Structures are given as C-alpha cells and as structure tokens.
Amino acid sequence: MIRALIIDDEQHAREELQVLLEASGEFELLPPCANAFDAIKVINQQQPQVLFLDIEMPVVNGFQLLSMIDEERMPQVVFVTAYDEFALKAFEEKTLDYLLKPVETERLQQTIIKLQASLQQGTTPYYEMPLLQRIPCRCVRRIKLIDVDEVESIFSDTSGVHVHTAEGDNFTDLTLKVLERRTSLFRCHKQYLVNLDQLDEILLQEGGTAKIRCHSGQSVPVSRRHLRQLKEQLGL
Amino acid sequence: MNLILDLLQQMSVFLVIAYIFTKSPAFRPLTSETMHPRHKVLLYGIFSTFSIMGTYFGLPVQDAIANTRAIGPVLAGIIGGPVLGIATGLTGGIHRYFLGGFTATACGISTTTEGLIGGLVGLALLRAGKAEQRFNPWIALVTILCAEAVQMLIIVLVAKPTPDAIVLVQTIAAPMVLANAAGAALFMSIIRDQRRMYDHFGALFSAKAFELAEKVLEILGPGLDRTTAAQMAHLIHSWTGVGAVAITDREQILAFVGLGEDHHLPGTPIVSPLTQRAIEFNQTVFANGVHEHFHCSLSSKCPLSSALVVPLHIDNDVIGTIKLYEPRSKLFLNINRSLGEGLAALLSEQLVHSRYQEQKSLLTQSELKLAQAQVNPHFLFNALNTIVAVVRNDADQARDLLLHLSRFFRKNLKRASDITTLEEELDHVRSYLYIEEVRFGDRLKVEMAIDPALLLIKLPTFTLQPLIENAIKHGISQLLEHGLVTISAQQHDGGIEISIEDNAGACDQNNEDESDGLGMKIVDKRIKNLYGIAAGVRMEDSI
Incomplete structure (x- = not known):
C-alpha cells in the first residue's frame, strides 16, 4: 500500500480522485487537504509517499507548496x-507524472505503475526550487503570509517553529531546515535563523558565543559553532 | 474728322448690340474651353451678322463704304480659329461684294483675309498654350490694326482705278483703323468680362459643390453598394443637372440615373470602352462629344454623346467609376467636369477610410473571438471534472450541470450579433455562475441586485462574462473560504452603473496574464463604441 495525500481546493475534485485511488486498491489515503497550509502540516507530520497535487490553489499554488517541503522527506509528486499543460511542460521532467482532470482510470493505472517502480528504487526525488519570498504562518483562525524581508528571526522549540517580526510571533508549519535552505536567512544557532538585514549589533560574549540584537531590540543567540561563519558572512 | 466721329457713333450702336449678345444664351459657348461644331456654326452666324451689320452701319464715302465690318471676322478668327475666321470673313465679304462700288472686289477679298489673320493669331495662341490670351482686348486691338492695314493695302492693289483707290484710302484709312481697333478691343473686353462673371458664378458653384460632397460622403459611409450608389447617383444628377449619372464597380453598373436609364440598367456588365479604359489604366477618361464621342453600345436611340468617366480607387486599386453624361444637345460644362473629378477623388478618400474602419472592426471581432476561445478550456475541464464527481452521488444535479454547461456554450457560440440586452447577458452569466457555484461549493456565493427597469438596456455581447470570469479567476479562486461575488445594476446620476464585485481584496496586477488584459480592453472598447467615450470599464480596489 502506498501512503498518499490528495491536495485540491475543490471538494468534488478531491472526492472523485479519492474514489479512483481507493478503487485501485493500491493506496492508503491520508485525509485529503483543501489547501497548501493544511497540506504542509500533514506532509511534515505523516510523511506521505506520494502527493496528488492540484496546481491552481488559493494563496499558495502547487508549485509553491513543493518548495515548502523538507528535501529529505520529499514525497513523489503527481500533479x-x-x-x-504549458505550466506542466516545464515541470514534466522533474515530477514523476501528471494527470489531467477529469482523470481516466486507464491513465491512472499507468501512473500507478510508474509510481511503484519509483518507490521500489527508493530514491528521494529532488526538485530545483526557487527561494521562498513569503512564509505561510498560522494565526488563530487565519493564515498569513509573511515577507521574508520583514522577518527578524525564526526559532524552533518543542511547540513548533516561530517566525518573529517587529510586530510579534507567528507560528509556521515549515521546518527550520526548509526555511534555512529556501530563504536568505542565516543559521546562527541550532534553533535559530536570523535576518542579517535586520541586524543592529553583535554582542560578543564569554565562551566564544554572541548575541545579535535586531532592529526591534529582540535578542538572538549565536552559538560558538556559527559565530565564525557569521563573521565570515559579514566580512569581519 | 467728321468721319471718325460718325464711325465711332456707329461703333457704339454696334457695341450695344454686342453687349446684349453677351447677355444672351447664345453667348454660352464662349464660356467653355472646347467648342462643339454646332456652337461654331452659331458663332459663325453671330459674327457674320456683326460683319454685315458693320457694312450697313458704314458711311458712304466716294462710292465706297467706311465701315466696321472687319470686327466680326477678326474676332471670330481669334476665338474660333482660321476656319471660322475665313467663313465669317467670306460671308461679310460676299455680302459687301454684292453691294457694288469700285471697291467691291477688294473689300470682299480683304474681309476674308482679315478673318484669316484673326484665325492665325487665335491658332498661334492656342498652339502656344495661351488659350486664355485669345480674350485679351489688347491682342484683338493689335490684330485688327494689322488686319486693317492689310485691307488698305489690298484696296490700293485691287481696286481700279488705282488713283481713286489711293485717294479713298487716304480718306478712310485712319478713321477705319481707329474705329475698328477700338470696337474690336471693346467688344473683346465685354466678352472677357462676361466670361469672368461666369467664373465668379463658378466660385459660388464650388461652395455648393462642397455641400454636395458632404452629402455624398454621408451616403457612402457604409461603403459602396447598389443602395448607396443609387442614392449618390440621384443626388449628383439632380444637383448638377447633367444628362445622366452612373456609378459602377469593376464589373457592373451599380446605379444609373437620368437620360437613357431605360436601357442602362443597374446590374448589367460594363460594356463602354471608355469605362473599361478608365478602370484598366486608373485614369480619368473624358469624351467631350466633340473630338471624342460616347457611343452607347446598348441602344442606337441613346441620346447621350459626351461622358466623363472618373475611376474610384482605394490606394492603387480601382474599385469602380463615377460617370457623368450629357446628351448630344448639350455641351459638357467644364464646371461639371471638375466637379466629377473632385467628387471621385473625395469618394476615393472616403473609401480608403471606410476600408480602414472595416478592418479595425474586423480586428476587434477577431480579438473577441480569440478572447472567447481563451475563456473556455480551463473552465470547461474543471466543470466536466465537477460533473464527473457529482454524477456518482447526485444524478439530478449532474444533469442540471450539464444542461447549464450546454446552455452556456450554446450562447457563447450563437451570439454573433453585436448588441444584446442586460437581461440576456445576465442569463448567459447565470449558467456560468451556477457551474462555478457547484464547483467551489461553500467558497463561492453570488448575490445579484439588478434594477428591473434596466433589464432591457443595450450592451455589447460578451460584456459581463469576461468581468465575472475575472472576478472568479483572480478573486474568488484565491480565497480559502467565504468568497462573494456581487453583481449589481443601478441608475446613477443620469448614467447606468453595472458593477461586479468580489471580496478577495486588492487585485494583483502581476497575477493577470495577457489574455485577461486583452479581454478587459475589448469590453472597454466595445462599450465605448456603443455609448461613447464617457462610458467604459473601470477597475478599482475597494480596500
């Protein structure tokens, strides 16, 4: 059984694909998602082996969603x-396959065969992704996209990943690793990323560590391991 | 001395008659450039009469007559050429000959010779391209001075006995040369002034010609076809008073009005070689009825004899002709010739303009088609996908969806006519929205607030659809939930506002692909075409 996640903003489209995938008997389906925000959370938590991903979705489209997924846990993707078709052409070589709606059973069968072969090989797919410009964040009952430029720092703790701006803290479903790779933010600590454009001063401390003070006055720790890189980065 | 005074007195009577002549219709031939043989005959009659009159008004002197006979032949010669000059001179001369006296023969010969001299001067001026100079009084004066000198010489040489002739010439030479010269110059200046008056009349004519031109252009607006051609032909015919007016395209007569319209029928092919020549060489062909005749090949009873054929062309392609005709009994007036040529030039300009307009509207239509075509695939496949899903659970709803989809496409295809009503537009849009509402489920709600009084207002077809599609594509589909599209139509400060609103917030211009921009532009353009520049499409963010 292949663990699959359907992501589509249209209810009827989700239901239809669900019926088709169930009928094939090859899939263990996770509860489908209606948008990229729900999807990223499920992907990070449940690690599906394959995504059936709609491209046109509100706020964050299918392509953009891929760039929010941790590369090491990247599932197979079927658009x-x-x-x-034109948008897909550019992606065709990099993704496993694509299906056109309404989906035909025979066509789906071919996709399943391809998919099984790919999973047996066991290689993690790699997609070249553009940098993230905005970070999707979750507030109470609403979703917010924060410009990377506005971010001062990002840190993770047991409760999750927090995006800190001058206005306050926001919670994101993206992992620190993804954010480090796909944004210009600098890793200054095991648990911290910092926006060097927001940096006000660096306070060197005993034991080879330091503290960064941002424009808003927020303090971000710099570990000994990352201080040297920070100095190099800043040309000190 | 008395002789001079008497002769001048006679000349005055002569000039009064000349003046009356220039006021009469008989003067008409002298106002046009080309002369019909018939008109030459008329002039011959008139100038011969003047010549004979000159003899009768003459004063008996020593068995001879001091006279102003020479004015007629000389002027006839200058104006009408050597033939007319000689003919007039001969008539005056023969008449003089039969009156007798010892100078009878000499006077007969000399009068004919004087006509010839006048004719040679006229011919020379014509050849030199100075036709207008023929009406110069000074030239008439000099010519007649020479002619009279020759006459005196002939009298001396021919009249017997010669001593008597010499005595006579001594007596009459000065008074006759003087009187004839003055008479000829004054007569010519009366003719010239009269011609100028006709020119002035011509200027008034031009002013009215502009009026005609304007009306003709108005008729031509939609382009050249049988209906517009017939209207134009009628207008030109009644306005110019020419014998007949025809308008053709390249192959056939589109309209024919006036003399001969019983056998020159619209719809029949062009047979006149003049017209064929005008079309083939893209040049104006003029058969003035004197040197070149129009011969009707359709009927031997056709009264038309002169014709002007002016090609109508778009750029360099001849697309037809305008033809003006006059019957045998009438002279083709210069003024009508210029008018015909002017009108044709004007109409050609207009045709270029209307072809440009036509192409522009074709462009809009094809842009529209393109936009319509671009609307469809995304919507169609998503709709079909929705139906494929719905049919599993709710066959009735699936059926509704299919019916709406079919209705939507039928209307899309059918709406060839340019103008429709708000009601029909809304109907079209409702089918579209029904499908989208099912597709988006809870995420889309549609509200309408239409003033029922506005349902019959006119709109270009395909006005609302692109705007609503835009609201869904760039508005609602970007919302995670609670999408709302509001369509309203209200009367407003003397105008009408139809608004389509979505609650998705600021429109992101970067997000719009080219086809949407084009779609909006077409809607805007078409509304402006229908309602004028003050109307149009406005996009705004309410936030």
Missing part, C-alpha cells in the same frame, strides 16, 4: 490539473 493533477484541468488545463495547465
């Missing part, structure tokens, strides 16, 4: 779309 499902009504009419985006």
